[in-house]
Amino acid sequence: MQSVPELYIGLMSGTSLDGIDGVLVDFSGEQLRVLHHASAPFPSNLRAELLALNSAGSNELHRAALAGNALVRCYADVVQALLAHTQCHPHAIRAIGAHGQTVRHRPQEFDGTGYTLQLNQPALLAELCGIDVVADFRSRDVAAGGQGAPLVPPFHQAFFGQPNTTQAVLNIGGISNVTILDSASKTPVLGFDCGPGNALMDGWCYGHTGQAFDDAGQWAASGKVNTDLLNTLLDEAFFAKPPPKSTGRDLFNAAWLDNHLRQFVGLLPQDVQATLTELTALSCAQALQNAASACSMLVVCGGGALNAHLMQRLAHHLPDCRVLPSDARGLPPLQVEATAFAWLARQACLRQTASLPKVTGAQGARILGAIYPA
Incomplete structure (x- = not known):
């Protein structure tokens, strides 16, 4: 029936x-x-x-x-x-x-x-x-x-959850948030905001190219990561704060970025874009490793899943974890x-x-x- x-x-x-x-x-x-x-x-x-x-x-x-x-x-x-x-x-x-x-x-x-x-x-x-x-x-x-x-972890569990596995779902919108699904754990679902997702990348891209976003991360891929700037950005206290935690544009905004860029005069715009992309990839990867080092699969959704360069950097920082877009699991990003x-x-x-x-x-x-x- x-x-x-x-x-x-x-x-x-x-x-x-x-x-x-x-x-x-x-x-x-x-x-x-x-x-x-x-x-x-x-x-x-x-x-x-x-x-x-x-x-x-x-x-x-x-x-x-x-x-x-x-x-x-x-x-x-x-x-x-x-x-x-x-x-x-x-x-x-x-x-x-x-x-x-x-x-x-x-x-x-x-x-x-x-x-x-x-x-x-x-x-x-x-x-x-x-x-x-x-x-x-x-x-x-x-x-x-x-x-x-974040509010979506219960839905992630309902849709993406699988028995006898440790996996994670990473949403990369303006802000990034991760859900950890571990059916064998006493806490089978964990979730928290990781930090900036696309917000800083999109803002910088629009300000310097007039494009709303960096299509497939091509502009970032043409630049070079500035390690000193990256480390300065990663010094933000939010990244070291334990869960539960959430954030937004109240913290990660253009003024926050401009304040950090003052000591890095003369950087090429594409190098800043490469560094911001690396910031998103590395902060998400570190958050996942700290919370679930045994994670074997990362399902990525949101607009960030369409950024090929960002996906490559995530995979680079998570060599022991399979990184794939959510459409591979039945629901497009x-x-x-x-x-x-x-x-x-x-x-x-x-x-x-x-x-x-x-x-x-x-x-x-x-x-x-x-x-x-x-």
Whole structure:
């Protein structure tokens, strides 16, 4: 007997600010199925405003509210593209999982609780699409004393997990985060942010070439790593901090990089790009080796998985670990995070917990996300 489709949409726009990925997922079978993937770049003015809102500025509340509206209209366009391609009616979709756009992430700071802030207007998205929306996934974990990030390790376990093996899933978006899956361990799932992913590389590339990203890492490959600069960047305290830990553009931003570059005047731009690529590769590799030296397979997703030079550097630093993109395990790199938020939306609708205290440091597992009925 054929099962009745159980359909959810997941939307993700990450710290890399390269645009929106959306997926329509059917959870009715033993293994989830992505029925369609749609993506859209940010309009240049919206991208610039979202980037600017990562830092303090004038009239922030007004600007953030309008940016949230603009972001959600782009989200709605991606939803419509998914529905049109699959010929699904909105009433057939149980919910949309919409992460929003992170502009501040300061858990446990200032007053002991801190905060995390994702620009979003889920009520407007529900209004535009006629579908229930689940949003604000991180705040409940932060309220419980956690980092609110990373949120995807439980999904990585559900989709990529295998018995009798130690493997890891590395998401390289604007920030990189790793999930360690060890079925034989007392703690079968660990996860934490490693540091910068594409954010510094993309920013430097755009500033010097006008291109939004370094296509396949070709520009970085044409440069030479400056070891002194690399070691200076790696001195950042975050890298040595034990998990649970998370980070964002609050730390790894253009000002952070410029501050370190002041003592390295005259470096060729392509050499800086090569060094930033090496920073991402080496910090991720070291984080994995420190947490799971016996790891035999690293599955890479996010935009970084499409950077051939970065993938080569990861493999170089992990000679005893097989490094492969996530499509080799059944889910293309640009679909993993969006699918994770479809899964998180489903968990919320089923009133099931979706956080792991060992990952985020929260006081316990929590149901994540607020539901906005259509």
